[in-house]
Amino acid sequence: MHPKESRLRYNNSHLVNKASVFESLSFDSPATIKQVAGSTRLSTPTVTKALSHLQEIGLVTEKGRKDQPKGRKPTLFGLSEGYYWLGIDLEIPDLRIAVYDLAKRLIKSKKDFVCVDEQDGDVERYLPGSVIDKVKGFLQAQDISVSSILGEGVGVPGMVSEGTFKPFSRLKNPPSIPLKEPLEKKLDIPTVIGNDVDLELLAELDRRSLLEEPGVVAVYLAARPSKATHNSVRIGGSVFHDGTILQGAMGSANEFGHTSVSRGDHGELKCNCGNPKCLETYVNQKISGAPAGRLPEEVVEVLTDKLKDLIFLYNPSLLIVDLLAFPQLSSPVLEGINQFIELRHGHLDFDGPEVVTPGDSEMACARGACIKSFQNMAVNPEKYPILSQDS
Numbered sequence: 169m170h171p172k173e174s175r176l177r178y179n180n181s182h183l184v185n186k187a188s189v190f191e192s193l194s195f196d197s198p199a200t201i202k203q204v205a206g207s208t209r210l211s212t213p214t215v216t217k218a219l220s221h222l223q224e225i226g227l228v229t230e231k232g233r234k235d236q237p238k239g240r241k242p243t244l245f246g247l248s249e250g251y252y253w254l255g256i257d258l259e260i261p262d263l264r265i266a267v268y269d270l271a272k273r274l275i276k277s278k279k280d281f282v283c284v285d286e287q288d289g290d291v292e293r294y295l296p297g298s299v300i301d302k303v304k305g306f307l308q309a310q311d312i313s314v315s316s317i318l319g320e321g322v323g324v325p326g327m328v329s330e331g332t333f334k335p336f337s338r339l340k341n342p343p344s345i346p347l348k349e350p351l352e353k354k355l356d357i358p359t360v361i362g363n364d365v366d367l368e369l370l371a372e373l374d375r376r377s378l379l380e381e382p383g384v385v386a387v388y389l390a391a392r393p394s395k396a397t398h399n400s401v402r403i404g405g406s407v408f409h410d411g412t413i414l415q416g417a418m419g420s421a422n423e424f425g426h427t428s429v430s431r432g433d434h435g436e437l438k439c440n441c442g443n444p445k446c447l448e449t450y451v452n453q454k455i456s457g458a459p460a461g462r463l464p465e466e467v468v469e470v471l472t473d474k475l476k477d478l479i480f481l482y483n484p485s486l487l488i489v490d491l492l493a494f495p496q497l498s499s500p501v502l503e504g505i506n507q508f509i510e511l512r513h514g515h516l517d518f519d520g521p522e523v524v525t526p527g528d529s530e531m532a533c534a535r536g537a538c539i540k541s542f543q544n545m546a547v548n549p550e551k552y553p554i555l556s557q558d559s
C-alpha cells in the first residue's frame with residue numbers, strides 16, 4: 169500500500185484531511201472543491217470543511233471562479249502568499265539557505281559558510297549554533313518572520329539518523345551531531361534532516377513531476393568535486409522506490425561511493441567508511457596520480473561498471489547520472505551505459521532505464537530539503553503548529 173493510502177485509511181481526522189487538501193493544492197492549484205476531492209479521494213463535504221479552515225488560518229485563498237460553458241461557475245482555491253518553506257544545504261563548510269513560497273518556488277537564497285575546525289573540538293555544539301545564527305541573520309535581513317515559515321528541511325553529508333548526522337566524508341572522526349533538536353529549540357520551526365544526495369534525488373524527481381507517479385524506481389549516482397578537500401571527489405548515491413527514498417537501517421543506504429573496487433592500486437588513501445577498497449578512494453587515487461587536466465581511462469571504466477551493477481541491482485525505470493566532478497567523463501560514461509542497455513535488450517525481457525543527467529545541481533539539495541519538509545507535513549501534520557492552530 170502506498171504510504172499516502174495508509175494514512176488516509178487509518179487516520180481520518182480533520183487535521184490529516186487538512187494536510188491532504190493542502191498537499192493537493194501544492195501540486196495542482198488553483199482547483200475547485202470537486203477537483204481537490206478527486207485528487208485526495210475525500211468527500212466534497214470533507215474537502216469543503218478542510219478548505220474553510222485552511223482559509224481561516226490563512227494558508228489558502230479563493231482564486232476566482234472556474235470558467236465553464238454551462239451552469240454555475242465553481243470557486244477556485246489556491247495557496248496564499250506570505251507563507252514559506254525553508255531549505256538548507258549544509259555542505260560543510262559551505263552553507264546555502266533558501267526560502268521557497270508555498271508552491272515551492274524559490275524566493276530568496278544566500279550562500280554562506282560555517283567554520284569547521286576539528287582542532288576546536290566540540291563540533292556537536294558549535295556547528296548547530298553556527299547554522300542557527302546564520303539562519304536567524306538571513307531571515308532578519310530578508311524581513312521574513314519565523315512565524316511565516318511552515319517548516320524547514322536541512323540536507324547534510326553522511327549518515328543521518330533520528331535528527332543527528334555523522335559527516336564522515338568531511339571530518340576524520342565525526343561524532344553524532346544533533347541538528348533537529350537544537351534547530352527546533354532555537355528557531356521554533358518544525359525541522360527535518362536528510363542526507364544531501366537523497367535530497368538532490370527528491371528535487372530531481374520533483375522537477376520531472378515523478379514524485380507522485382506510481383511505479384517509479386529511480387537510481388541516482390553523483391560524483392561531485394569536494395569543497396572541503398581540494399582536488400578530491402565525493403561519490404554518493406540514492407534510490408527512490410514506491411514513493412520514498414530507501415534509507416537503510418542506519419540511514420546510510422546506497423552509499424555507492426563506498427562499495428568495493430577490487431582492481432588496481434588504492435594507494436595510501438584511506439576512507440573513513442572502513443572499506444579499504446572503496447570506489448571513492450580508488451577514483452581519488454587515480455585522479456591524484458594523473459597529469460593535470462587528464463583523466464585516467466580506469467575512472468571511466470570503474471564508473472561505467474558501477475552503473476551497470478546498479479541497473480542489475482535495482483532494475484530502475486530512471487537512472488540519473490550526475491558527473492559534475494568530471495564533465496568530460498559524462499559523455500563516455502553515458503555512452504558506455506547506453507551501449508550496455510542496447511546489448512541487454514532481448515535478455516530476460518530487459519527494457520532498460522531511461523538514462524539522464526540532472527537539471528539544476530547547484531540548488532538541488534536546498535530544494536530537496538524544502539520538499540522533504542513539505543512531505544513530512546503531510547505525514548505528520550500534528551508537528552506543524554500553523555496547520556493545527558485554531559482559527
Ligand SMILES: [Zn+2]
Binds near residue numbers: 425426439440443447
Ligand atoms: Zn569509503
